[in-house]
Amino acid sequence: NTVDIxxxxxxxxxxxxxxxxxxxxxxxxxxxxxxxxxxLLGGETVDITQREVTGSYSLDLxxxxxxxxxxxxxxNTATSLGYQVGIAPGNIVLLYAPTVQRINPKIEDVNxxxxxxxxxxxIPGVAGNDELTLCVK
Numbered sequence: 001n002t003v004d005i006x007x008x009x010x011x012x013x014x015x016x017x018x019x020x021x022x023x024x025x026x027x028x029x030x031x032x033x034x035x036x037x038x039x040l041l042g043g044e045t046v047d048i049t050q051r052e053v054t055g056s057y058s059l060d061l062x063x064x065x066x067x068x069x070x071x072x073x074x075x076n077t078a079t080s081l082g083y084q085v086g087i088a089p090g091n092i093v094l095l096y097a098p099t100v101q102r103i104n105p106k107i108e109d110v111n112x113x114x115x116x117x118x119x120x121x122x123i124p125g126v127a128g129n130d131e132l133t134l135c136v137k
Contacts, residue, residue, distance in 0.1 A: 001086050001091075002084070002085050003084040003087070004022055004023055005021070005059065005081065005083050006019040006020065006022070006083070009080055010080065011080075011133060014135050014137050022061065024057050024059050027055060027057045027081075027095070028055050028057070029054070029132070031051060032052035033051050034048065034051070035049075036049050051129075053097075053122035054119065056117060056118060056120055057118060058115040059117075059118070060113065066116060069118075070116075072102070073103070073105050078123065079102070080097060080098050080100065082096050083095040089137065092137050093134070093135070094133075094134070094135040094136075095132065095134060096135070097120075098130065098133075099123040099125060099131065100121070100122055101120070101121040101123055102119070103119045104118065105117070106118075
């Protein structure tokens with residue numbers, strides 16, 4: 001019930017459209033939150049003072065796709081990323097990152113299949129808190 005990872009896509013009103021879908025082993029994300037507890041007399045706070053969202057994925061690519069993605073990584077070309085889990089209404093979760101920097105490409109052998117693994121940095125936009133959209137529908 002998981003849809004492929006889509007690069008170069010757009011997001012609007014709970015839907016991911018366009019882009020190129022890639023078969024993958026899934027997506028991992030780390031919120032990179034720095035949480036600070038400040039105990040005070042008469043009150044206390046817990047604040048998120050820093051956030052750097054990172055992640056990774058492993059893609060099954062054709063030779064032509066591998067050449068294209070590797071050249072984009074070398075040129076430091078950012079892309080968007082979309083990922084959907086679930087297909088039945090009420091059980092769908094969409095993840096969308098409008099600006100993703102792909103770094104550290106590696107070839108991984110999984111049961112004799114060469115997969116390209118890439119680390120990801122999700123870059124905040126102008127608002128500073130829009131590097132990841134989570135939509136449940």
